[in-house]
Amino acid sequence: MDNYTFNISLSVLNHLGRNLYRNFITVLGEAISNSWDADAKNVWIYIDRDNNHLIIKDNGDGMTSEDFQNKFF
Secondary structure, three states, rough: OOOOOOOHHHHHHHHHHOOOOOOOOOOHHHEEEEEEHOOOOOEEEHHHOOEEEEEEEEEEOOOHHHHHHHHOO
16 A cells, blocks of 8 residues: 655645535536546446445546656645
8 A cells, every 4th residue: 555645735725625615516526527537437426324435436547656646645
């Protein structure tokens, strides 16, 4: 398993956490849009109400570990 590190300012965290997405439908739509951006042909959405989990899985290209660390974070 890879370990990742990142630094983020509180103002950015506040913007991303509270101000960027106003409701659940917007968050869900953005997650699905990210799947399409990765050339996914299929997107699966799993809701586990017992454990309060929402899982979005796709068959898109994804990112390498290096991309995840250096571009995503």
